[in-house]
Amino acid sequence: MTRVWLTEWEWACCGDPFGVGDEVDFGIESRTAHPVLADVLGPEVLATVDAMESHHEEEFPDRVRGRVVAVYTVTREVIERPSLRRPGHGAPPDATMPPDGGEWPMVGRASGEGVFWGTRPSRYMIEIVPVPGTARLTPTRGVRQAITDQTEQLWSAVDPAADPPPEQRRRTLSGWLVDVQEQAQEVR
Structure with missing residues (x-):
């Protein structure tokens, strides 16, 4: 065996x-x-x-x-565990940190005729820490x-400015x- x-x-x-x-x-x-x-x-x-x-x-x-x-x-x-996104930690190392309360800049491109497609990352990211x-x-x-297919919607996809969910433990x-x-x- x-x-x-x-x-x-x-x-x-x-x-x-x-x-x-x-x-x-x-x-x-x-x-x-x-x-x-x-x-x-x-x-x-x-x-x-x-x-x-x-x-x-x-x-x-x-x-x-x-x-x-x-x-x-x-x-x-x-x-x-939610943590504040910062340069080198969920954002490019050379990124400029937005001021407190500010949002990360929009990332995308113009598709012409005044239309812009893009996304803005949340101010927070989720760290996943294994429990020994x-x-x-x-x-x-x-x-x-x-x-x-994941049926749960990510909290940050709803509103990038929203407060993060509380720390949670899951399997x-x-x-x-x-x-x-x-x-x-x-x-x-």
């Missing part, structure tokens, strides 16, 4: 969906879990990870091929392919742990 880590962002953009019982062929970036993953999983769960899957940067010769026997969704808590020790593994039937998807019963490799 081989336990493989799949990162949420990679599978959200272009991983093929699969479920328990399906045959898989994962490109393996490393047989050693990245230390950063300890912050997500905690040391006990990290010790169970046998391989790190990746399919974005290159074709990896190391493979895990076999039948999926279990899939676990890995979530963790984060704190979403909050990883949760939940058995699931498979891994999805794409990020679904987010980090990735999946997939247990694979590897097949014996053919010798040629």
Whole structure:
């Protein structure tokens, strides 16, 4: 049995969906879990990870091929904290900070006949801070392919001058742990 880590962002953009019982062929970036993953999983769960899957940067010769026997969704808590946008922190480093109460300048272009298309960023941005020790593994039937359309409207899209929402704590998807019963490799 081989336990493989799949990162949420990679599978959200272009991983093929699969479920328990399906045959898989994962490109393996490393047989050693990245230390950063300890912050997500905690040391006990990290010790169970046998391989790190990746399919974005290159074709990896190391493979895990076999039948999926279990899939676990890995979530963790984060704190979403509003902070004032400032140069180098959500705005270009060479940006000029607007005066207190002022708005960031409009970004866009004129399309002719007096029409201007553009956006103005909010005065605030949301920092997402992971909460250590909050990883949760939940058995699931498979891994999805794409990020679904978000039904929640971002607060800053409503009114860029609006006050930010209060700090909040929520649970987010980090990735999946997939247990694979590897097949014996053919010798040629």
